[in-house]
Amino acid sequence: MTATATILESITVPEAEGRAIPDAATRDTIGYAPVHTVADLEAIIAAARAAQPAWNALGHAERARILHAIADDLEANSEELAAILSREQGKPLDGPNARFEVGACAAWTRNAADTVLEPEVVFEDGPARAEVHYDALGVVGAIGPWNWPMMISVWQIAPSLRMGNTVVVKPSSYTPLSVLALVEVFNRHLPDGVLTVVSGNREVGAVMASHPGLDKIMFTGSTEAGRRIVESSARNLARLTLELGGNDPGIVLPGADVSAIAENLFWGCFINTGQTCAALKRLYVHDSVYDEVVDALAGLAQAMPMGRGLDEGNLLGPLQNQSQFDIVRDLVDDARERGARIVTGGEPAGDLGPLFYRTTVVADIEDGARLVDEEQFGPAIPVIRYTDVEDAIRRANASEQGLGASVWASDTDAAVEVAKRLQAGTVWINQHGALNPAVPFGGTKQSGYGQEFGVAGLKAVAAPKVISR
Incomplete structure (x- = not known):
């Protein structure tokens, strides 16, 4: 050289x-x-x-x-x-x-x-x-x-x-x-x-x-x-x-201050355009704040600039390869066919390039849908409504995977109590995916x-x- x-x-x-x-x-x-x-x-x-x-x-x-x-x-x-x-x-x-x-x-x-x-x-x-x-x-x-x-x-x-x-x-x-x-x-x-x-x-x-x-x-x-x-x-x-792999759940507890957690929630889901092992992959939100969370995520998704990485100012990019693009497209299409509500996104962004997919928020979806049960590894988040915290914990733990999880709440003591019951190698409070080189990181289950x-x-x-x- x-x-x-x-x-x-x-x-x-x-x-x-x-x-x-x-x-x-x-x-x-x-x-x-x-x-x-x-x-x-x-x-x-x-x-x-x-x-x-x-x-x-x-x-x-x-x-x-x-x-x-x-x-x-x-x-x-x-x-x-x-x-x-x-x-x-x-x-x-x-x-x-x-x-x-x-x-x-x-x-x-x-x-x-x-x-x-x-x-x-x-x-x-x-x-x-x-x-x-x-x-x-x-x-x-x-x-x-x-x-x-x-x-x-x-x-x-x-x-x-x-x-x-x-x-x-x-x-x-x-x-x-x-x-x-x-x-x-x-x-x-x-x-x-x-x-x-x-x-x-x-x-x-x-x-x-x-x-x-x-x-x-x-x-x-x-x-x-x-x-x-x-x-x-x-x-x-x-x-x-x-x-x-991970299919990381997040649980938003009743009483959460949505305006305070919205941006962290968004990046927990969509960092690296969702292509992160420990990204938030399925979000369980209490009925009392459900609509507010969905609207906040959709607003951020619509406002966040996506495009070619070398163009300054963009914060989201393409899917890295055709195989992953196909997975994301198929999972979102399956959710739509099941009657889920595509709040924003839900389609390729062909005007940006061949492997771009619009940042997608999917509401009114349940466990059993492929987008919930499978790891999407891309820019699409399913938001699942719940009314009972015990039920949310059970559903969060139902996955065979256990890399990360998160709990979102104004009452951090209550969040910690829920975190103790989640089956994951790392559980974050009011954040998701934040890593520290001094703090051990690893998964459980599969x-x-x-x-x-x-x-x-x-x-x-x-x-x-x-x-x-």
Whole structure:
């Protein structure tokens, strides 16, 4: 890479050697991603295993110093990284989108560097003492999604590097350029073999899950794909962290101040145009405030600018790929056919581009409709009326998934009591989807297992060792 070359130029390959990656909004080709094979994966894992002992030997302090230097470099290149992300994934530069995601990459990298993980004394009686120490696992395989490709990759990469592991990253085939760009900045500061991207197809990902050279698999994606990874990992007994699909419920309690919660409700549903695992996917609203909530969400949906991500001022973008567009369209059409009321949206926004779908609020809908029971992963929220809080809790818990949930109320003590009864890895009060790099995050039920972030996240990519004396 020359001094004047861009990051995008440094990560793309000639057309004859790669796979065309389209702009999510326009479908024009951004560039060509390398197409790695299983043979490439074998060589990459071998290099990662060879590099791991020396990387681990540097110690925590030196690895933390390097991670801080990487975070500085991410911030220095934030505009170009955000532009690549915006084009490939579709999310706008502004709002809680592309610039926000790149900033989160730097923040989570710094947190991984600064989080303290000391040996834990678990027993002490006179001269007898037992401590738990945390060592590197070896090589971590990180398989990421297309919705937050940079940020979620950092969730996997940064703690793994901090603990002395080397990492092999497999990005989604929809968004490889974003992850290649991220890793290019990381690798300005890392020894060869410590962090490598394998940009391949599903076959490459399947081989990763069962590869004997990987000691840990971290995966964010669908529940179906997570099950396949669990099955494959039985061959090598790799440790697993799985953050899988979610159908997150929200419950608005009677007496809620709708004007105070409306904007947080909206972004809980529609951040990243609804393409977020822990977005609010079904909203149960008490009859006393139902119409007010529906009207508030519809007003915000109609006012929120949607369009091409690189155009300043837009806050919502397209669906990232045709498959996801089809899912959203089909679920909304099914709701309409069942007699649900489409308050706003409910149709493609073809004037904006081929994969844009108007921000949609659906009212007068019940459990059993596909839009309620299935994860839409897009800009459509079903709003379900209830009259009894006990019934709302039961319906919220009826899903097989349990990633996140939220309770919305003026009485926060009452909200906490409801939150304690919801079956989810995280329950938010008067917000939804807000994450903190120091606070553990993970799912329950069929939304996966294992936790990320903070001390829990470091432990998840480490091998506990008990020393007794």
